[in-house]
Every structure is written in C-alpha cells, then in structure tokens.
Amino acid sequence: MVSQPYRVFTHKYVITSSLALSCLWLASFSTTALAATCPAYVFSEATRANQPINSAAATPRVQLHLQQGLLKPQFEQFLKRHFPVDLVDWQVSAHYQWPSAFTLSADSAEQILEKITQPYQFKITVHANRSAVVSYQFRSQGEL
Incomplete structure (x- = not known):
C-alpha cells in the first residue's frame, strides 16, 4: 500500500x-x-x-528489473528513482530475498509498488521531507 x-x-x-x-x-x-x-x-x-x-501512447510503462538477491537495495533504488525520496527508513526485515531475475511492468510506479508490496504486506509512506518509511501493514481483526 x-x-x-x-x-x-x-x-x-x-x-x-x-x-x-x-x-x-x-x-x-x-x-x-x-x-x-x-x-x-x-x-x-x-x-x-x-x-x-490514447492513454497508452501518452504515458510510458514503468518497469522494475529485479535480480536474485536481497530485496532491500533493489527496492530502495526503485523508490529513489521514481519518487521524490532521498532517504528510506527500512522498518521491515532486511533479509527478504528475491528468488530469480524478474521484470515487473505497469502504467505507473505506484502500481508497481502495489504489486510488490501486497504479497509482503508492506506499507510505504512518502513524506514531504523527501523520506520514505517501509513498514509492515497490520490488519485489524475485522479484515481477516
């Protein structure tokens, strides 16, 4: 999210x-x-x-190329490239691994973030001071 x-x-x-x-x-x-x-x-x-x-011609598709290895550095690089972010506060486990080479593509950078954060249940908050916080998205018991 x-x-x-x-x-x-x-x-x-x-x-x-x-x-x-x-x-x-x-x-x-x-x-x-x-x-x-x-x-x-x-x-x-x-x-x-x-x-x-023709919205497809007006907006180019955004891609995220993931390689096998740690998710954190690849994710931080994507945030810094596509959002007004200089500092990422990583409040989730730094040991998440991406299993193989893979390319995600979508119409916007926000859609790519949704695709990659939903399975991990991450939440990204972008602040006005050019920082972002990556944390876990906790669900209330009513949503289970």
Missing part, C-alpha cells in the same frame, strides 16, 4: 481547482486567452466520446 500524507492530496486539489477557476475566469473575458493558456477539460461523457484519448 502506498500512502502519502493528507497534505499532499490537499495541495493537488487546491492547485487543480485554482487552475480550473482561473481558466474559467479568463474564458468569460476572451476566447483567445482561453485557447492560449488553458488545457482542455473533459466535463462530460459526450465530450469524451467525441475526442478519443
């Missing part, structure tokens, strides 16, 4: 809504300003049907 502090999601929401409102404000005065500065937003399914979007 990949979790980020609530503050990160709030910032994304505020930035997105302020961009949308500024574009709508400009549109009320001038259509040329709208065309020059604002992205095209999809507000309804009718608009989406008329403009097909």
